[in-house]
Amino acid sequence: MAKVLISYWKRHDPPVMPVRTFSMNPSDNIQVAMNLVMPLADASPVGRALMIQTLAGAVEEVIAGLNNTGIVHFARFTIIDGNLCMLSMYDGDFSNYIRDFIYNIGAAFDALLVYIKDHPRLPVEDHPDEFIDWVNAHDALQLPERITDLSDDPLKLPRRLTLILDDCPNVQLFTYRAYPGFSVAQTRLALNIGW
């Protein structure tokens, strides 16, 4: 029943996906969430073990590379339901983050992406824009922090949201920040641990 209703809505009112937004308020552009969900080509225990061993061999490189981007608060690598997830908080522009990431640890990522279903063209250094688009598509969709931003019309809001969720199973809701508005470097400078 729900499926019939959704396809009916879709025909009459196709979903409008929220795009990455920028703000002139600096603190809105600091501590931004990225939830990269990458489906494993082989999610069996053997397939996961192979991927984990490859990643284990590149841990130092990944950490050094993320450190060099200078804008990543943390990045957690986690397997959830057959997906390799890279969950991170970063400062500034998404495309700059991914471009610096490619530059710093593109080679390590090339080795990892082999284990991912429908991965982008490799090496990523040769196709940075394509990789950035791919990451964007595999990043859990960032819903507006105020969900009412999806529609001015309160009657249409539930339908809009339902249609978006029908297209995007993975979405990022709101974020709690214990120290909002502070960049990685500001935090490190304040703690006197170098930036």
Place this chain on the structure above:
Amino acid sequence: MSVVTGERIDLKDIQGNILRGYHAEVVRHIVVRVNDKGAAKQILADSVCGDTMNSPQITTGEQWDVDAKPTTFLNVGITAHGLRALGLSDSSVQSFPEEFLAGPAARATKLGDVDESAPVNWQDGFDRPDDVHLMWSIHAATIELLEATCRRLEAIWARSDAFVVTSRRDGAALAGDRVHFGYRDSISQPRFEYESNSQPAVVGRRDQQPVAPLGAVLLGYETTFPDVLWQMPRPRELGINGCFNAFRILEQDVDAFEAFLELVVSEHGGPNRPFLTEEYVAAKLMGRWRNGVPLALWPDSSDASAPTRPTFLRSNLEDDLNAFDYPDIDPEWDDYEGLHCPLGAHIRRANPRGAQIVQRSANYTRRIVRRGIPYGPPYDQKNKHDNHPRGLLGNFLCASLIAQFESIMYDWVNLGLQDPRITGTNDPILGANKLSASRFEIPLKGEDPIVLSGFPRFIRTVGSAYLFMPSITALRLLANV
């Protein structure tokens, strides 16, 4: 002569004013909408046919002899809408980078074009991006030559109804390469070394920055990120030797700027701070004295003949103006704290050179070429508030708008992400400042910094377009699609 990097290029295939500036006295930018596709393509074909009797020709990057410098120069840039209007296939148009296809109006918040600078307030038809197809830029040595070339061009266009002219915007150089705020401009540009027709060439002042790869401004070469290649438009010949141009009409509020300098001196100056003059404040905001002398080398005086760093290798004054960096092995001259050039000063924000920055791999990856000419009458200190619009017609040239131009504007100019000590503030001169949130610090040796706040936005965007400057080969290709 320095060692040439070995990058080879056919200068006859790239448009002029990219690697090497024209230093022309006057310019007219004519924005047109394609009216008749076939006629428009014929105009493009004629502009690269090699026959000046037929039509004025696109000026290439070919080097001219010192005594044979052309007196007029013609160039053309095309927007994404323009490529479509010329009949380029959808698949080819879609192969251009996303930010170019979207155009600056769609990227306004990212670029800081908000409030008064919002695209809805843009002039010259830039508020209707769908109608901005091509921009013809005519530079000339005199206004008479400019008028004559423009008359001839527009007469040619009129014969075939190829275009509808949507706007004409004139600019004229101010004496001494100054901009309306009084600063000498265009001192710092990337230095390129290349080989063309087996002739080595070097452009740009000797400085302490690495030589920029040709791929900083042209498609098809090693980019500013070693080993990373940008998306190439298809077919490949359409992209190679092309360049992206973020064209911006930047209106400058000189009254507000001068009033702010006066206010700072009256609020923070006094007998204990005899050094704090309007010129000092202007220098600290920019990172250079208004005559172009860099604070990094002459922190106390705009007189370039005054002594500076003892081991500094003097060559000639013109080169010295750009031969500096912020870090230095001599602790006396190392400027980590911004005691010479403030951390938030315009030239340090827009190009941190070798300074420690947050994005450790980004120091030299965002370098762009700036070509600009002021518009509007010179500002007259004796006749303030004359209500004449004045500003800069700026061309910000690069190979990747998103990785270079937009990154500078967003991360560095309007967020200050590069240094935790300025994060959350905007560029004092170019930034999207608000009275309630603006902040700028002038660090002082041995005492608390002078903190400036409550200043407005001094530069307002009144028009912008993302243009692709195709190679000569690509223009021929476009004329035949």
